[in-house]
Amino acid sequence: KAGVTQTPRYLIKTRGQQVTLSCSPISGHRSVSWYQQTPGQGLQFLFEYFSETQRNKGNFPGRFSGRQFSNSRSEMNVSTLELGDSALYLCASSRKTGNLNTDTQYFGPGTRLTVL
């Protein structure tokens, strides 16, 4: 069974640009969550999508947005990039049976974004 895949694995952008990251969950998983990982802040929750609807959102500015498609694949977009957006962006999928958060989250390898 294929794991969570994220593309691209590495990105270099300049300030002011926008970027779109993609996540393909494990087959059968309907929930996709996104996290930002930085050395100083650890893993910070961005948002969770389930059945194409955003179910929860972390404390990030509106420049961070996402969506989920009918096949559960998800994208996140960051507009007007800032230097502080440089981070590893991780997505995680889970079955989310019965809307329980105890279903195991499986993480992808992440997309390393560098903003110059």
Add this chain to the structure above:
Amino acid sequence: QQQVKQSPQSLIVQKGGISIINCAYENTAFDYFPWYQQFPGKGPALLIAIRPDVSEKKEGRFTISFNKSAKQFSLHIMDSQPGDSATYFCAATVSGGYQKVTFGIGTKLQVIP
């Protein structure tokens, strides 16, 4: 605001020793506490998880201890091996509904031969 405080941020242990990582939380609504292990270049992977109705859970060399009254929980790695060298994250969430998972800042563990 760090709702899950994790310490230490780095830890060096000799092979065969015990690695101990501590976490404390503030939100009494949390009722599910997973631990994740992350190797360089990989995403975190679930290691072990506990609910507050038990005080200890053991899986192989990994044990979680939970103190509900103190709102603290810890990971013990017995007989630590160089292959355990990784970053460990504690986390907490509310088990029902669409509640976010809150992670600790992480502990970088190095097990030296």
